[in-house]
Amino acid sequence: MNAQIRRAAEILRAGGLVAFPTETVYGLGADASNASAVARLYAAKRRPADHPVIVHFAAAEEAFSFAREIPKTAEALAARFWPGPLTLILKRSAQAKDFITGGQDTVGLRVPSHPVAQALLREFAGGVAAPSANVFGRLSATSTAHVKEEFPSGVDLILEAGPSEVGIESTILDLSSAEIALLRPGKISKRELEEVLETKIKSKRASSPRHSGGLERHYAPKTPALLVPPHALDAEIAKRKAPVAVLAFSRPDERVDYWIRMPREPRAYAQRLYGALRELDGAGCETILIEAPPETSEWDAIRDRLQRATG
Ligand code: TXA
Ligand code: MG
16 A cells, blocks of 8 residues: 555656545545646536535644644544544634635635554645545545546556545634634534634535535436335325435335445435435436435434435
């Protein structure tokens, strides 16, 4: 692995693209200080240029060099949750260039905990711009196989590892203005953040395209997907003539050929979510019916992704 890590870091230095595992989802990385490398990254993802990327670092001190104001709140959160699945939005420093911030005055920073990501970032010793390793708008990749499916070509190296442990993207918290806002829920919950901050946080599902996670239809399968309350699932299946695929908590129904039964525990559900949606997407059905999860806060991040997947 060491030789692979060194090769990956060399590719990044030369302006290439390296896909690598993180604890949340796989990322597609490029040198965050290299404009043409980042341009290649956007082209590979077919991502609009005004959508900012998250920059990844091995440690908090390095990450904060990309911010010009580091509030106490950022330091406290970094001390508690980094390395880990949390992205902080801060006012950018001169090191965070326009081509990674989408021209905004803020930058997204993250220190991932996955040992392979850590090894790569330490070896590279700089910021790695890394959106999720999927074509823009599509389901994030949570396995090496998914990355290959998304990018049959155009990536210089894929650092292979097992399935992503968390399965959904990092929690994004905006600390760049007086009003702290949760831009994307994730494994690290609002309550956990509030405990450290000792203050309430606003949930802001911004509809503005300033951050792509805020787009209505995102993290989506190609097959139209529909979120269905548990009590309506049976009727939804019954009324459809064309084949449907179902993602549900309950046991498979024999009228349905493609059915994936999901765990009732939110962390296990998150881990399986994108793989399961990809599998059902490949079934060639007319619709994917998704049984809605409970309305409780521990399901917030999953509900968010399912709402986006169903547009
Ligand atoms: O778990 C993750 O965060 C993964 C892994 C690879 O680290 N990365 C990821 O990146 O999900 P991406 O680019 O697919 O999603 C990042 C989200 C996007 O919605 C992006 O627009 C938003 O973060 N974002 C990045 N910088 C921002 C900023 N300065 N202000 C607001 N949103 C920002
Ligand atoms: Mg993404």
